[in-house]
Amino acid sequence: MLPKEKRLRDTRDFKRVYSKGSFFSGRLLSINILENRLQISRVGVVITKKISKKAVGRNKLKRKTREAVHALYDSLPTGYDIIVNIKKEAESASVADFQKELAGLFGKVGTNEKNSFKSNKDIPENDLA
RNA sequence: UUAGUUAGUUGGACGAUUGCUCCUUCGGGAGAGGAAAGUCCGGGCACCUCAGAUAAGGAUAGUUGCGAAAGGCAACCAGCCGAAAGGCUCGGGAAAGUGCCACAGAAACAAUACCGCUUCUUAUGAAGUAAGGGUGAAAAGAGUGAGGUAAGAGCUCACAGUACUUAUCGGCGACGAUAAGUAGAGGUAAACCCUAUCCGGUGCAAAACAGGUGGGUUGCUUUGUUUGGAAGAUAUGCUUUCUUUGAGGGUAAGCUCUCGAAAAAAGUUCCUUCAAUGUAAAUCUGGCAUGAACAAAGUAAUCCUGUUGCAUAGAUAGAUGAUCGUCCUUGACAGAACCCGGCUUACAGACUAACUAAGCAU
């Protein structure tokens, strides 16, 4: 779990990222990303009722995803708002699976936005274990 | 020991590392459930628009007690299920009225009775009959035996049974037991309905406060114009609102009521008749408020943002987690969102107690 200021918390921020940000999709997760003008990056995690009817199941997936985000946070560049969407295929995934998936997605972002998102190659290999 | 019934407990444990929310005296402390669920009832609280009546609509339905109330709980009564322990029941009224009872059947609550039985007869039928047959979920709906008859029938009698009324006894009561009398024309009210009791609506996304705000709409205030009557002269008074504080209550709790004191702000005569407008919702009554119409200006709401609404967990994109190690029986259903009391539904496995039945041993 990230501390409060590193989370994406406002409905207007979510709307802005969804409408203006870039979208990247993987097998378990998909992300929307947009530059903000702050000194830090902020991350929000989203899961819909379609994936699991029960609140316990949704909470569990959300917590695993957050843990993966927390492990990778130091390797992210600053100044971005990121929304992570959990897909139905992620129902039985572990924290390590989410971490691998996220690293791959951030790599995709780096190749598509070459000039601004450079630090994706800094993700060390042993963090993916 | 086996099978079962009822009530209850538990719902992986320990250690290490690393995170999150709130509080803090900065040392630290607290951090999901029995159902947090479904949103099915009831209450607090908030707003709508001052009180009452009626209608409509809705809910409930054995008795007594508990409870703030409840489609609530407990015990008991009646009926049904079970061999028993025990379990289940929207359990008032069909003698207020209306409707419905498909198909089959002669007939579905209404009689001119289909086959049958008996008598008469012009041999076609007429009268009697409700035992027997047939149809159907249900057929004048009281069974068995005897008498009786042209044939039959509660037509009569005996025994058994049902319903209602009365009396006595037992019980606070629902009701039960006994005796006497009366009666013999179905079912359905989870069909309309009747009786009794209860219910205003909307839900914290209610709502309150602060700041911002282009237009439209609505309300309020001020000014101007037109249009009832009479009297009178103003402050240690009276009315309303808000704040602080004291005393005494009510409530399960949240919360709330009454009285007093201090301080502040706003307002200010009286009357009659008629009419209008407003006073939530279908109608009505009472009370209350405003004189009315038009024009202009100002202001408020509607909109945006924030805070409060808040609690011995208290978030607001929503915390209570992740990883590793050891052990065992390998861990069910499942995640608070304004608060409280219930109901209903979901729940692997393990354990405890009481009781019932059968078998075995003493």
Next chain:
RNA sequence: GGCGUCGUGGCCGAGUAGCUAGGCAGCGGUCUGCAAAACCGCGUACCCGGGUGCAAAUCCCGGCGACGCCU
């Protein structure tokens, strides 16, 4: 979080307690050199569990699922 509506074949959709209409799609046949169209025929359903009642898609209770509104 709160409030409300609805579940009938593969799809759409009617249905006063008494045999679940109709259309589209599918399958078989007739027709044709082969298809299409037309005609004839066939199969497949009342979301689940309990209750009332002679009888339940319908009435009552409890679940499950889908959808809409409030922001």
